[in-house]
Amino acid sequence: MITRFGKELRKLRLDLGITLNDMAVSIGVSPSLLSSAETGKKTATPSLIEKLAEAYGQVRERKAEFMKLAEETKSEVRIRLSEDNxxxxxxxxxxxxxxxxxxxxxxxxxxxxxxxxxxx
Known part of the structure; x- marks a missing residue:
């Protein structure tokens, strides 16, 4: 389930025209961590948002919003739907x-x- 944070992060990345791998390398995290944050499999940490804000002015300008969206994901419950039920x-x-x-x-x-x- 893609979270609102994940949607905003993906939109930012696509607007910048960079790949997930390139963004991960530029902020010093693994591509799998960044992918997990984008897809909602993991909650984005303040540390991840700090790294994004240091590297990208768009995040720095909207840092409070990104922090709020990341916080919201902590109260979400995800259910993996069954393909055969x-x-x-x-x-x-x-x-x-x-x-x-x-x-x-x-x-x-x-x-x-x-x-x-x-x-x-």
Whole structure:
């Protein structure tokens, strides 16, 4: 799942016309680390943002925004959808769409279902 931070980082890189590898080399990190930050597999650290800000004026100008976007990713949950289980995918997507509107009672019911699933 690409995060808002990842989208902004990728957009910056493409706007600059540089490859992921070139950006990684220019800031002294591995391409896999930068790729993981872009794709949302890893949360961007303040250290990574500092390195980006030192190398790229566009990040330096928007450093607070990049920090905020990186912080947001810490509270996100990622679920890898199954290629062969459309029912599970449907449940995961419905849960994500409705998460903010669930009542306390509904959350308790879901927790009971999840706790029972562990026992089975």
């Amino acid at each position: 459309s029912r599970a995918n449907g449940v995961a997507l419905a849960f994500a769409r409705n998460f903010d509107s669930l009542t306390s009672q509904q959350l308790e019911q879901l927790m009971a279902v999840f706790n029972n699933a562990k026992k089975e």
